Amino acid sequence: MNKLDVNKREREIIEQALDHWREQQLISSDQQLILKENLDDKGFEWGILARYAFWIALASLIFSVVSLFSDDYLTTLIERFYETPNVVFCLSFSGLAILFYYLGFRNKTKHPDRTFSSETLMLAGAFSTAAAIGFLGQVLSRENSHYTLLFLLSIVVYGILSVRLRSKLLWVFMLVALGIWFATETAYHSNWGFRFWGMNYPLRFTIFGVILTLFAVFIQPQIKRIEGFTSISFVVGLLYTMIALWLLSIFGNYSDWDSWSGVRQYEIFYWGVLGIIISLGLAWYGMKTKDHVSRDIGFVFFILNLYTRFVEYLWDNLNRTIFFLLLAISFWFVGRWAERIWKKKHSSVKRKNDNAP
Numbered sequence: 001m002n003k004l005d006v007n008k009r010e011r012e013i014i015e016q017a018l019d020h021w022r023e024q025q026l027i028s029s030d031q032q033l034i035l036k037e038n039l040d041d042k043g044f045e046w047g048i049l050a051r052y053a054f055w056i057a058l059a060s061l062i063f064s065v066v067s068l069f070s071d072d073y074l075t076t077l078i079e080r081f082y083e084t085p086n087v088v089f090c091l092s093f094s095g096l097a098i099l100f101y102y103l104g105f106r107n108k109t110k111h112p113d114r115t116f117s118s119e120t121l122m123l124a125g126a127f128s129t130a131a132a133i134g135f136l137g138q139v140l141s142r143e144n145s146h147y148t149l150l151f152l153l154s155i156v157v158y159g160i161l162s163v164r165l166r167s168k169l170l171w172v173f174m175l176v177a178l179g180i181w182f183a184t185e186t187a188y189h190s191n192w193g194f195r196f197w198g199m200n201y202p203l204r205f206t207i208f209g210v211i212l213t214l215f216a217v218f219i220q221p222q223i224k225r226i227e228g229f230t231s232i233s234f235v236v237g238l239l240y241t242m243i244a245l246w247l248l249s250i251f252g253n254y255s256d257w258d259s260w261s262g263v264r265q266y267e268i269f270y271w272g273v274l275g276i277i278i279s280l281g282l283a284w285y286g287m288k289t290k291d292h293v294s295r296d297i298g299f300v301f302f303i304l305n306l307y308t309r310f311v312e313y314l315w316d317n318l319n320r321t322i323f324f325l326l327l328a329i330s331f332w333f334v335g336r337w338a339e340r341i342w343k344k345k346h347s348s349v350k351r352k353n354d355n356a357p
Contacts, residue, residue, distance in 0.1 A: 011039055014039060015036060015039075018032050018035055018036060019032075085139075087135075087139050089131075089135040090132050090135035090136050090138075090139055091132075093128045093129075093131040093132035093135060094128075094129075094132040096124075096125075096128040096132075097125045097126075097128035097129045097132055098125075099125075100121050100122070100124045100125030100128055101121075101122065101125040101161060101165060103121050104118050104119075104120075104121030104122040104124075104125060104165070104167075105165050107121060108165075108166075108167075119167075119169050122165070122167050122169050122170055123169060125161075125170075126158070126169070126170060126173045129154065129157055129158070129161075130154065133150050133153060133154050133157070134150075136150065136153075137150045148181060148184040148185045148188050151177055151180050151181035151184055151185075152181050152185075154177045154181075155174055155177045155178050155181055158170050158171070158173045158174035158177055159171075159174045162174055162229070163225055163226060166228070168228075168229060168232055171226075171229045171232050171233075172232060172236065175212070175232070175233065175236045176236075178212075179205070179208070179240060182204070182205075182208050183201065183204075183205075186204055193255070194255035195255045198253075199253065200251070200253050200254060200255045201244075201247075202244045202245070202247040202248035202251060202253075203244075203248055203253050204244075205240055205241075205243075205244035206241055206244040206245050206248055208240060208244075209237050209238070209239070209240030209241030209242070209243075209244055209245075210237075210241050211237075212233060212236065212237035212240060212241075213233075213234060213237030213238055213240075213241060214237075215233065215237070216230055216231075216233035216234040216237050217234065220233055231293075234293075235293055235297075238282070238293075238294070238297050239297070241278075242275075242278075242279065242282075242297060242301045245271070245274065245275045245278065245301075246275055246301060246304060246305060246308065248271045248275075249268070249271040249272040249274075249275045249305060249308065249309075250308065250312075251268075252268035252271060253268075272305060272308070272309050275301065275305045276302060276305045276306070279297075279298045279299075279300075279301040279302035279305060280298065280302055281298070282294050282295075282297060282298030282301075283295050283298030283299045283302060284298070285298070286298055
């Protein structure tokens with residue numbers, strides 16, 4: 001009988017599930033033992049190697065393009081084609097994008113287990129699409145053109161392709177393009193200033209992230225075509241919100257350096273308090289609903305907000321030795337707290353195993 005190859009983390013999760021089912025009398029002790037013996041420790045993590053190899057391959061491709069433009073000989077060669085119309089580059093990158101998407105979709109259809117190679121091809125297609133739209137902007141450029149519409153075009157392209165090709169990676173690109181469009185569109189309507197309707201970028205993106213998160217929670221699950229991307233929209237929306245709120249707690253709703261540098265941090269303390277409350281609420285919600293993503297994001301930004309306040313209020317008011325000593329002690333307590341939770345969890349599992357008949 002073939003055994004199931006699992007890594008250490010997967011083994012722990014499966015064994016905890018088996019212990020729980022045995023405790024609830026859903027399976028017998030013999031069945032529990034047979035199922036545990038069917039687990040086999042996985043050897044080398046070839047999947048992780050494959051993922052990193054494809055990422056390195058893509059990064060190397062990008063570096064090769066950068067090197068192409070930095071090489072003197074090739075730069076001279078390229079300058080000879082300086083008069084090449086932008087429309088040629090636009091069509092060339094469009095052709096490359098179509099080719100990469102076709103290869104990625106075919107690879108995904110024929111070999112659904114080859115997820116890393118499919119994602120790499122989709123990623124190459126996404127970059128080619130961005131380049132094609134960029135050159136399209138050069139073709140259509142006019143002195144007063146509203147070029148933010150090109151970002152809107154990229155949103156439509158990525159959105160349609162992600163649904164047709166069932167690609168979560170392209171959906172992420174669509175959400176990133178949506179954020180870029182939002183930033184440039186609001187800047188365009190404020191004459192390229194830093195304030196739009198009295199809001200600077202962090203405040204704008206805090207509201208933008210909240211809207212995206214609410215859309216993912218209440219509206220997206222009702223739309224069948226994009227229902228499968230709900231979790232991605234939720235995570236990206238949370239990240240937009242929490243990162244923007246963290247920046248807001250540092251810079252406040254100020255739009256220029258002179259105004260912000262003249263303000264004491266305690267004058268914008270309420271943004272930090274709001275960030276801490278929301279991150280704690282997110283962590284609490286994640287623990288109550290067993291939503292690990294919400295819990296982890298909440299805890300990360302709770303700690304980030306705390307240490308940001310720590311640096312803001314004590315960096316200029318404490319001796320550096322004392323500052324770093326306090327920092328070390330605080331991290332030690334965080335580590336001890338996490339260690340106690342980990343030990344408590346594992347001792348509970350062990351007691352259940354010992355008490356099982």
